[in-house]
Amino acid sequence: AENHNNPGESSTQSKKPRPNIILGKDGKPCRACTAFKDWTRQERKKDSSESTTTSSTSLSSSTTSIPFLGAAKKLPKDCPADSETLGRHTWTFLHTMAAYYSDTPTTTQQTMMLSFLRTFSYVYPCWYCAEHLRDEMLRKPPRVENRNVLSRWMCEMHNGVNQRLGKKIFDCSKVDERWRDGPKD
Numbered sequence: 046a047e048n049h050n051n052p053g054e055s056s057t058q059s060k061k062p063r064p065n066i067i068l069g070k071d072g073k074p075c076r077a078c079t080a081f082k083d084w085t086r087q088e089r090k091k092d093s094s095e096s097t098t099t100s101s102t103s104l105s106s107s108t109t110s111i112p113f114l115g116a117a118k119k120l121p122k123d124c125p126a127d128s129e130t131l132g133r134h135t136w137t138f139l140h141t142m143a144a145y146y147s148d149t150p151t152t153t154q155q156t157m158m159l160s161f162l163r164t165f166s167y168v169y170p171c172w173y174c175a176e177h178l179r180d181e182m183l184r185k186p187p188r189v190e191n192r193n194v195l196s197r198w199m200c201e202m203h204n205g206v207n208q209r210l211g212k213k214i215f216d217c218s219k220v221d222e223r224w225r226d227g228p229k230d
């Protein structure tokens with residue numbers, strides 16, 4: 046079984062597919078922490094008698110219901126972001142920000158970037174993503190000396206998440222092509 050290492054998922058627990066609707070710190074389901082497909086998978090399972098309790102940060106199917114989504118296959122337009130939409134758009138912003146950072150930033154620019162990244166790691170709405178990020182940033186502090194090293198650092202942070210989620214590792218020598226210059230002719 047896949048272990049994305051998110052709350053409610055643990056390879057040491059039962060092998061059954063696991064409800065993965067994540068609760069916010071207010072105790073309510075957190076859309077920005079949960080993939081839309083997991084909301085809808087949960088809806089489809091709602092009527093089944095199976096009710097697996099996992100950790101305190103995820104809900105069992107008997108207590109979770111997002112009725113208007115029903116068995117929808119795609120996140121309806123104008124819905125609040127799920128964890129994947131939020132993640133994708135946020136990475137777009139973060140990599141683009143790094144791609145347009147100065148080659149020779151002033152001390153003030155470097156301080157502002159550091160301050161932004163630290164603040165970001167506290168305010169990102171997917172709380173467990175933010176927690177992972179803060180841990181990673183302790184292990185591997187942001188590099189803000191210039192555009193190149195910041196882009197590389199961001200790429201490595203993203204690859205850390207990719208790895209945890211079982212996604213493909215991105216070739217960091219291609220960040221400029223992906224986020225600034227576009228494909229070579």
Ligand code: FAD
Pocket residue numbers: 049051128129130131132133134135136137140169173174175177178199200201202203204206207210212214215220223
């Ligand atoms: P994304 O991973 O969103 O990537 C978007 C695009 O970026 C890709 O199509 C690719 O072209 C490019 N790309 C991919 N990797 C790199 C790289 N290393 N460097 C440069 N470009 C790259 N989700 C969770 O389930 N658990 C988490 O703990 C979690 N933590 C997150 C932490 C942060 C800070 C952010 C911003 C998001 C986090 N997410 C987390 C969301 C997750 O990373 C993905 O954004 C989401 O699953 C959607 O994935 P995707 O396959 O559409 O592509």
